[in-house]
Amino acid sequence: MPFSDISIIINNSKCICSDLQHADYSPAYAWFNYFLIIILLPSISVFGVLANILNIYVYSRKRMQTSANNYLLFLACSDFLVILTGLFIFWLDSARSYIPSLAHVPYMTVYALPFGYMAQTCSIYFTVAAAIDCYVQVSWEEIRDNYCTVKKAMEINICITLCSIIYNSLRFPQFNLRKCFHDATQELIIEICPTALFFAINTIYNVYMYMILMTLLPFLCLSILNAMIVVRKSVKPTDLEQNVENDDDTLTMIMVVVIFLCCNTLALIVNLIETFFNPDALLLNFLTDGSNFLVIFNSSVNCLIYLIFNKIYRQIFLYAFFFKNFLIKLDIFFLYQSIRHFLIKLDLLNCSDHQLWLGNHLKYDRNIDEWLTSSSGFFIFERQKNPSISALKL
Numbered sequence: 001m002p003f004s005d006i007s008i009i010i011n012n013s014k015c016i017c018s019d020l021q022h023a024d025y026s027p028a029y030a031w032f033n034y035f036l037i038i039i040l041l042p043s044i045s046v047f048g049v050l051a052n053i054l055n056i057y058v059y060s061r062k063r064m065q066t067s068a069n070n071y072l073l074f075l076a077c078s079d080f081l082v083i084l085t086g087l088f089i090f091w092l093d094s095a096r097s098y099i100p101s102l103a104h105v106p107y108m109t110v111y112a113l114p115f116g117y118m119a120q121t122c123s124i125y126f127t128v129a130a131a132i133d134c135y136v137q138v139s140w141e142e143i144r145d146n147y148c149t150v151k152k153a154m155e156i157n158i159c160i161t162l163c164s165i166i167y168n169s170l171r172f173p174q175f176n177l178r179k180c181f182h183d184a185t186q187e188l189i190i191e192i193c194p195t196a197l198f199f200a201i202n203t204i205y206n207v208y209m210y211m212i213l214m215t216l217l218p219f220l221c222l223s224i225l226n227a228m229i230v231v232r233k234s235v236k237p238t239d240l241e242q243n244v245e246n247d248d249d250t251l252t253m254i255m256v257v258v259i260f261l262c263c264n265t266l267a268l269i270v271n272l273i274e275t276f277f278n279p280d281a282l283l284l285n286f287l288t289d290g291s292n293f294l295v296i297f298n299s300s301v302n303c304l305i306y307l308i309f310n311k312i313y314r315q316i317f318l319y320a321f322f323f324k325n326f327l328i329k330l331d332i333f334f335l336y337q338s339i340r341h342f343l344i345k346l347d348l349l350n351c352s353d354h355q356l357w358l359g360n361h362l363k364y365d366r367n368i369d370e371w372l373t374s375s376s377g378f379f380i381f382e383r384q385k386n387p388s389i390s391a392l393k394l
Helices: 005-009 027-059 067-095 105-139 141-147 150-174 196-235 240-276 281-300 302-309 311-348 354-372 378-385 387-393
Strands: 175-182 187-194
Touching: 027 067, 027 281, 027 302, 027 311, 067 105, 067 150, 067 240, 067 281, 067 302, 105 141, 105 150, 105 175, 105 187, 105 196, 105 240, 150 175, 150 196, 187 196, 196 240, 240 281, 240 302, 240 311, 281 302, 302 311
Parallel strands: none
Antiparallel strands: 175 187
């Protein structure tokens, strides 16, 4: 369950000054937490931050202005925030057990936690909205032209964002910071502790509403929508010329939902176990760390899905990061060649010593050629193929 490790510490009626209690600690869990949260989590987070910056860049291009891509643009923004807040909440909170200089981390965590919930809520419901848009595109032709528009997608995304902020704003006054005496280290440390509001609304707001709105409802909606989209696409005839781009968008959305369901299944299981059963505290810590890692992983890997399944995304990515500099240099080369040929024709009419003039220009040409071919050998090949340039060099 995302962001649930904090609640394990503060579910008691008093502030307990210990990261891990005796009942939920073991050397095996310490190694598991160290490897998964301390080592792997920041590594995947760095990749996820860069990947979502790439997603935001690609999906903000004019060529990508569709309703489906608008949802994915907002999803990239929320995933970016999920990763950043996840680092504050999960990694820094675990790392302060190993790095004494991080003793003041709770000051940041207590404020990062509500923003993390906001970002997570947005990510979940942006995914649901994108799946609904995909279903309407595939199955509901009567309202497709009116519903599947960039304007409508923008309105829905803004509505989701505002509702997420309002719904999770109650998390700010639920926690505060206290200085407690740590028995093991014999030091005063800062801990996140619950306020009276937390205990007043915990059962309804933090347990049942979270379970329904953040796990059960989106999980069921996405499972049903994805199944209906797959069935509809398998029986509906496709016009290859008109629907190649739409097919890419549909397949991309199906895979995004599949990855979401896979990564959030453990979170659903943890939530159900924690709500309706009395699980072993140590087992719950293992499951919680695993589900928290999968949430960050899910927010980090959508870029790979887009690269594999979406042709236009792949084209924009390759152009922006591999071909753009080459094409700029190619444009400069052909512009230079055009101007050069024009000047040669113009000056040859008025130049009395053609050989002297031509020799000076060829010397200048070689300097330009060295610059043009400094990072690529393509231009040498092009000049050899061009008969006008070859004749000039003779």
